[in-house]
Amino acid sequence: MFKVNKGTVFAHLEKSIFGLLIVLIFIALAGTINPVQAVTWYVSTGGNDIDNGGTSWEDAFLTIQQGVTTASDGDIVLIADGTYSGVNNYDINFGFDLKNIVIKSSNGPENCIIDCLGLGRGFRIEWNHTNDTIIDGFTIVNGNTNAPLSYGGAIQCNQAYPIIKNCIFKNNTGGQWGGALDIRNSSASNPPKIINCTFLSNSASLGGGAVSTYAAAPIFINCTFYNNSVSYTH
Numbered sequence: 001m002f003k004v005n006k007g008t009v010f011a012h013l014e015k016s017i018f019g020l021l022i023v024l025i026f027i028a029l030a031g032t033i034n035p036v037q038a039v040t041w042y043v044s045t046g047g048n049d050i051d052n053g054g055t056s057w058e059d060a061f062l063t064i065q066q067g068v069t070t071a072s073d074g075d076i077v078l079i080a081d082g083t084y085s086g087v088n089n090y091d092i093n094f095g096f097d098l099k100n101i102v103i104k105s106s107n108g109p110e111n112c113i114i115d116c117l118g119l120g121r122g123f124r125i126e127w128n129h130t131n132d133t134i135i136d137g138f139t140i141v142n143g144n145t146n147a148p149l150s151y152g153g154a155i156q157c158n159q160a161y162p163i164i165k166n167c168i169f170k171n172n173t174g175g176q177w178g179g180a181l182d183i184r185n186s187s188a189s190n191p192p193k194i195i196n197c198t199f200l201s202n203s204a205s206l207g208g209g210a211v212s213t214y215a216a217a218p219i220f221i222n223c224t225f226y227n228n229s230v231s232y233t234h
Helices: 006-032 064-070
Strands: 040-043 076-079 082-084 102-105 112-115 123-126 134-136 139-141 155-158 163-165 168-170 181-184 193-195 198-200 211-214 219-221 224-226
Touching: 040 064, 064 076, 064 102
Parallel strands: 040 076, 076 102, 082 112, 102 134, 112 139, 123 155, 134 163, 139 168, 155 181, 163 193, 168 198, 181 211, 193 219, 198 224
Antiparallel strands: none
């Protein structure tokens, strides 16, 4: 006759019950742990980079670079209506710490203008920033990288994969390549995405009056190109 070892059965049963209790405890704890919430940082033409902390419109920073520098991974930098120019409002650099942030205008590109004044480009994004890095809702004008081996008059992306959307690029000069955008060294499996953007009257000396690419295949969705030019002639 087959005999059941009651001690063994009960031991296995106790282990099973204990394992189930551990799982239930983890589930209960998971329900009580709040995920890290994105912080919103504020930038306004009436702000102050020295005395303000960027935590509200009343406490807003003055420059976009200050907002970008202060933000952490997953945060939002919200920009008030106005025209942003001068130091720290051009050549805005995301840095090398691989944080992904959203930079967004409050009311769209017609109301939020980055005027580079011919002193440099708008943004530089590089080194593995992903599609979670987003630039949304700006007009970028008068960017200029008109120097040897310079690319991307308004934005340069190098080994980065941001989403750029709802932007207007106007009267930017990209030096040799890419009057408005220069995108290079990006993965085909995770390409940059350019969505609902307008490219108007941008120029370069050698190629890509509006956009140049190198070892990259960005995706363009619902974009408009008008009167962009290249000055090189054979």
